Amino acid sequence: MHILVVYDITEDHVRNKVAEVLRSYGLARVQKSAYIGRLPPAYVKELAERLARAVRGANADIIILKIDRRTLETMIRIGPPPPSGRGPALH
């Protein structure tokens, strides 16, 4: 399963903690506040709980979306070239 995680987090140290957690689960940054990666379904709940602990009491909003291969393959990227040519890009 692929997941996309996007977040709005005010405090720098909380944002850095979240980014660290996401990297530790093997997700790759695709934008400043957006990560994509592959994760076995059983780990998605564990990741969500780790993230909830990391932002407890902070001004934070995290969205985790389970996305399928078709969503990734039809992704449209406007701006920088996609990291691995994944999905059409408009410049």
Add this chain to the structure above:
Amino acid sequence: MHILVVYDITEDHVRNKVAEVLRSYGLARVQKSAYIGRLPPAYVKELAERLARAVRGANADIIILKIDRRTLETMIRIGPPPPSGRGPALH
């Protein structure tokens, strides 16, 4: 079809222009730089071209993802309560 648009845009006026375009296509803001909405497939290309024009020459990175109902229904939200109770939220 549902779409999610997430973006990193440096210049305020460009970011405002993009938000305006997204709202004009009926998308709703779910985070500072993330919008979700329903759009007929034929309009997704048109939206992408309008966004490409809006950010031409700017330091901008926009990702458009076509997401299905299951992705929306299994969305996990950490932080603020989901706008319409859509998807489980961890606090």
